[in-house]
Amino acid sequence: METRLTTLLGSQYPVIQTAMGWIADANLVAATGRAGGFGFLAGAVMSPAEVEAGISAIRAQTEAPFGVNFHMYVPHARQIVDICIAEQVRAVSYSRSPDAATIARFKAAGIVCIPTVGALKHAVKAVELGADALVVQGSEGGGHTGQVATSILLPQVRDAVTVPLAAAGGFRNGAGLVAALSLGADGIAMGTRFLLTRESPVPEHTKAQYLNAVPEQIIVSAALDGLPQRMVLNPQLKSLMSASSVGLLLTAIKNAFAFSKQTGDSPWALLKSGWRMYRAGDDSLATTLMSANAPMLIQEAVVHGRPETGILPSGQVAGLIDNLPAVSELMEQLMEEAGAAMARLHGLRGDGTDSAGSVASAATGDQSD
Numbered sequence: 001m002e003t004r005l006t007t008l009l010g011s012q013y014p015v016i017q018t019a020m021g022w023i024a025d026a027n028l029v030a031a032t033g034r035a036g037g038f039g040f041l042a043g044a045v046m047s048p049a050e051v052e053a054g055i056s057a058i059r060a061q062t063e064a065p066f067g068v069n070f071h072m073y074v075p076h077a078r079q080i081v082d083i084c085i086a087e088q089v090r091a092v093s094y095s096r097s098p099d100a101a102t103i104a105r106f107k108a109a110g111i112v113c114i115p116t117v118g119a120l121k122h123a124v125k126a127v128e129l130g131a132d133a134l135v136v137q138g139s140e141g142g143g144h145t146g147q148v149a150t151s152i153l154l155p156q157v158r159d160a161v162t163v164p165l166a167a168a169g170g171f172r173n174g175a176g177l178v179a180a181l182s183l184g185a186d187g188i189a190m191g192t193r194f195l196l197t198r199e200s201p202v203p204e205h206t207k208a209q210y211l212n213a214v215p216e217q218i219i220v221s222a223a224l225d226g227l228p229q230r231m232v233l234n235p236q237l238k239s240l241m242s243a244s245s246v247g248l249l250l251t252a253i254k255n256a257f258a259f260s261k262q263t264g265d266s267p268w269a270l271l272k273s274g275w276r277m278y279r280a281g282d283d284s285l286a287t288t289l290m291s292a293n294a295p296m297l298i299q300e301a302v303v304h305g306r307p308e309t310g311i312l313p314s315g316q317v318a319g320l321i322d323n324l325p326a327v328s329e330l331m332e333q334l335m336e337e338a339g340a341a342m343a344r345l346h347g348l349r350g351d352g353t354d355s356a357g358s359v360a361s362a363a364t365g366d367q368s369d
């Protein structure tokens with residue numbers, strides 16, 4: 001299947017595996033590339049050395065193109081930008097745009113800039129800043145998410161910009177791909193569906209919690225880091241939601257120290273990058289401080305396999321997923337389903353073709369010829 005997205009990214013299918021912190025590792029990205037999709041390495045939670053090692057590990061497994069996700073506010077963001085350019089990765093993704101000079105450097109190096117946006121105004125701004133394509137994520141999506149559903153946001157953005165779009169938020173199969181294409185997208189991007197694959201490094205006990213979740217239980221709350229984020233409502237999230245502001249602040253400080261130990265960035269460097277984020281006017285001071293919670297509590301669930309005491313960011317679509325296929329099986333099935341969905345739609349044209357796209361008279365045994 002060829003669309004403007006496959007041409008831009010060099011993938012076989014218009015299906016992106018999005019970045020997910022501690023989950024979209026080199027193996028998952030390589031598996032996606034081998035299966036014809038386009039994967040993003042979760043560089044936003046990696047040190048520069050880990051990003052470099054991740055890029056080499058992907059290249060050792062496949063020649064398929066891939067991208068790197070990064071966060072411009074982490075203390076070492078500039079080093080990750082330099083690595084992406086030196087390594088000539090095919091694309092970069094981000095949710096807060098880097099400055100115009102950094103985007104210009106990517107573009108001069110021929111690297112595709114494909115940010116994720118969750119609101120119309122952010123889509124327009126991202127294109128003005130130089131984005132080559134957009135991942136348009138509706139509110140069903142996992143992790144930080146906006147307020148407008150995919151079915152509304154996608155046509156809104158389609159009408160406003162001309163760059164290729166990947167629809168995200170709520171996709172898991174081929175019927176979804178066809179629906180997105182018919183709404184004007186050039187492909188889809190999925191997080192939760194790839195989290196629930198055999199290659200995903202999430203421990204089995206935590207995967208089981210995702211598989212057991214029902215859509216009503218996958219809610220949006222700002223209690224983790226001060227920004228609306230979609231997560232499974234588990235005991236840990238309930239306790240964050242009922243904590244006092246002082247309790248939340250103390251939890252955030254404890255987690256900030258634990259995270260700085262883990263990354264090797266001093267608490268001072270973390271504070272400075274938080275301050276830069278605050279000064280840039282992107283977030284309130286409370287949000288900036290609370291952002292320290294997310295890395296520790298998410299890792300508790302998705303790395304250490306303790307979903308009861310950790311946080312599980314998740315798209316609502318987890319409520320519809322009940323299996324753990326290999327990435328290659330997932331992609332094969334998805335493209336088969338897309339073919340079947342297109343054939344079925346073709347049959348609705350009322351021009352005498354049946355649902356399989358063949359001539360109705362043949363199907364009904366009409367022998368008039």
Ligand SMILES: Cc1cc2nc3c(=O)[nH]c(=O)nc-3n(C[C@H](O)[C@H](O)[C@H](O)COP(=O)(O)O)c2cc1C
Nearest residue numbers: 018019020021141142143169170190191192313315
């Ligand atoms: C567990 C989890 C971790 C995520 N981590 C990141 C991240 O590090 N960077 C990012 O840009 N998006 C992150 N996201 C958002 C996804 O990349 C993607 O946009 C979203 O999952 C799409 O919606 P879906 O889950 O309905 O497919 C995360 C999502 C999940 C579920």
